[in-house]
Amino acid sequence: MPELPEVETICERFRQGTEESPSLLGKRVIDVELLWNRTLAEPGFPALMRRILGQRFNEIGRRGKYLLFHLNDHTLVIHLRMSGDLWLEAADAEMAPHHRMLFYLDDPDSNGNKLLRLAFNDTRKFGRVWLVEDPQEILSHLGPEPLSEEFTPQLLYERLQGRRRQLKPLLLEQEFIAGIGNIYADEALHRAKLHPLVHSHTLSFEEAEQLWKSIRRVLKEGIRRSGASIDWVYRGGDFQNYFQVYRRTDQPCHRCGAPIQHLKVGQRSTHICPNCQPAPADSEPN
């Protein structure tokens, strides 16, 4: 489900709090419940309990699609994968279906009463939770953060030159660039007028620069719209109303009017405008 903009939105909500729920910052973990064993990747549950009880949420961050909750001397790392979501609810709220892990919290001044519950809800059970001393052990494989200053057109161009892969699967590789998923890959390629099957090393610097701009634009717009909410998963964002291609099969391209096409690239559902994104010469299968 969530890609960089959705994770960033969740992150920001927990930092700031919302009308319905307070900020997570300063809250203390006083109990944990694990309802689906494989959700906890590391360490084992007894070790997790020993280390996490009594720790406070001091800082909340994001790297790629990973959420980072910095506690006193450990970091709680969460990846939502396809269907994960985090809810901050009353500690005695009725249990919704698909809750996989619960963190019971109190306030500095609520003397040990279970006040709130951070619930990891994950229909498909792909999501994972880690508690580590140094998050780098989990994040070190990630490529550059696309909205950071280090991610320049020049860097993208060099990295594209260093590989000989089709653009779309390459954009989905988290070690190539962190945070892009199926929606934002399609949207970025359309805005850059690049076909998903184009090979990375064939791009000119100008094309790489267009792709760089498109990636940044699309991710920033996603964040500005609080992410995309499709189907029943993840609520709150409205970027889905501004998609140019994703899930718009047969509808007219907003730029040229041609019907959007659906194809499979690397086993992932892919959407393009056949007119704005001409296929590379070497990729005509028929």
Next chain:
DNA sequence: CACGAGACCTGTTCGC
């Protein structure tokens, strides 16, 4: 290295 298939999971939608 590049790439496809299969796993991991549950729920919804599609096609006959």
Next chain:
DNA sequence: TGCGAACAGGTCTCGT
């Protein structure tokens, strides 16, 4: 209407 197949925003691992 009914029922199985296909599909869903992610990632890992294995085989060619």
